[in-house]
Amino acid sequence: MSIQLSILPTNHFYAKTQAPNELFLEAICIYVATGFFMDDDTFWKDRVCLLPAHTHEVDALGYLISSTPNFNWYHEPEHRPFEVVLEEYVALLTQIVKEQVGNDQVILPLSGGLDSRSLAAVLQLLDNPVQAFSYEFEGGYHETKIARRIAQGCGFQFDAFRIGKGYLWDCIADLAQINGCYSEFTHPRQMAVLAQMKQMQGVFCLGHWGDVLFDRGVPEGTMDNDLVALLLKKMVKPGGMALAEKLWEVWGLEGQFRDYLVSRIETALAKIAIENASAKVRAFKTSQWAHRWTTTNLSVFAAAHPIRLPYYDDRMSDFICRVPEAYLADRRLQIAHIQKDKTLAGHTWQAQRPFNLNNYQYNKVPYNLPYRVLNKSKRLLKGWFGQPYVQRNFELQFLGADNDVQLKQYLFDPSLYGLIPQSIIDDFYAKFTKDDYVHYSHPISMLLTLSLFNKEVNQAVNRN
Incomplete structure (x- = not known):
């Protein structure tokens, strides 16, 4: 076959x-x-x-x-005016979206960023009915307000959801089945609203990976001999190296983990025959963590309805290989596309809040000082009243007494100790609870994931 x-x-x-x-x-x-x-x-x-x-x-x-x-990444920029490339990009994105959604009703997850807004700019010009929705963290930034304004301006139906505390424990076994434990469990927050997504009708139109394809791959001036160190820094999560090195040692593996990881990065980079550092790293990211991380988490959407991904289309990757890097840098093409509709561009860009795509260049001192002072004051005030500002999903799933009870049931499962010694789990749990919960949240999440994986393995053995 x-x-x-x-x-x-x-x-x-x-x-x-x-x-x-x-x-x-x-x-x-x-x-x-x-x-x-x-x-x-x-x-x-x-x-x-x-x-x-x-x-x-x-x-x-x-x-x-x-x-x-059947495809090798390349970098052959065709030098033509930015306006010409912009027209090519908009035409290509529109064509791909039309082909992918056909005559189906579209389900559009909206955020405060650029990728889903780019899709909204296309979909509002089509005849397909669109059901848009968004979600935000309980106690976090009101991202759904931006999404609602975008949806209303485009004439889409809209639903807003809130990601609540401790939802993970009711669905963690289902999530382990959906993603096969190939992604840790606090990133796909859409799992919290899977039941609601299943009630919708149509096909998902998802903007995943547009932010990587349509941006610079590395900071300007990065030299080729700096790429491995840069990728190592980007790939390794806080606390991840420490846990991996502990496991490497206790499992008696040869050499040093860091050396092994560096060699794997070097080998993968060497297979990409591109001289331009930015284009080379973009290709590396796409073939590595787009495929093995982003795609893994798409499985939650796919568990509800068919998924369509315009930026995943082969023609989009091929197009990127022929665009000058200066046009890709800093999201220029996506911004210029959305700016064609001043109303759509006028809604807050979450990454540059409170500014939008018409004035984001003012997100610098002194223009942004009033917002920064007011925003910090609000967060401090909420904290004083026992309402901490939530920025990350793990804060809702791991912190607090009720979550702690659930978390420990998985981390301190005796059946896991055959794979991971209890001393290591004790060590990282203590660091998470007593030292720095942000820095050690990733190791805790990975230990949780391996606990679920271990359960699946043991159940498979028992069935056989």
Whole structure:
């Protein structure tokens, strides 16, 4: 059987290999440090996730025979005026959206950013009925206010949801089944509203990965010999290196974990035959964590309705390879597209709040000082009254007495100690609760994920 995968597949395909049927501990250490697996790694040595942009031959028993690239990232910018490239981009995005949604009703998750707003700019000109929705953290920034204004301006139906405390514990087993434990559980906050999403009608139109394709890959002036260090810094989550190194040591793996991870990054970068540093890193990000992290979390949307991803379309990747870097930097094309509609551009850009796409260049001192002072004062005032400002999903799922009871049931499950010694769990739980809960939230989340993975493995063994 031949399986041809696109540059960015919207789901994962797996195959067996002749390797030993045992845990791929080195790969799991990378997963613990970064939150995603690299290349075709999985939890197991004898199972691979088929690479994107390859054609794979798989036999009748599901064993991988061969893999051949069907696309190689390149960088051949065609120098033409920005206005010409903008017209090409808008035309391409419009064409892809039209083809993907057809005559279906569209479900559009809206945020305060640019990717979903770019899709709204296209969809408002089509005849498809659109059901938009947004969600915000309980006690956090009112992101749904921006989304509501965008939806109303475009004539879309709109629903607003709130991500509440402790929702994770009621659905964590379902989430483990949906994503196969290939992503930790506090990032896909849409899981909190899965039941509501299932009540909607239509196909999802999702703006994922537009923010990476349509921006600079690295800061201006980055040298080629700085790329590995830059990627290492971007990939490794706070506290992730410390936990991975502990596991590497206790599992008795050869060498040092950091050296192993660096070598994997170097090998993956070497396969991308692009000299331009920004374009090279963009290609690396797309083939690595877009495929193994972003796509994994799409599975929650797919559990409700079919998903459509315009920025995942092969034509979009090919287009990016031919656009001058100066036009991609700082989201220039997306901003210029949205600015064609001054009303749509006039709604707050969350990353530049309180400014919008018509005046975001004023988000600097002294113009933004009044907002910064007022915003900080509000947050401090709420904190004094016992209402801390919530910025991250884990704060709603891990903090507080009730959450702590649930969390400890998974972290301190004796069946997990065969994989991860209790001393390591004790150490990182103590650091999370006593030292710095923000810095150690990622290790705690990864330990939670591995606990669910371990449960799945034990249940599979018992069934057999």
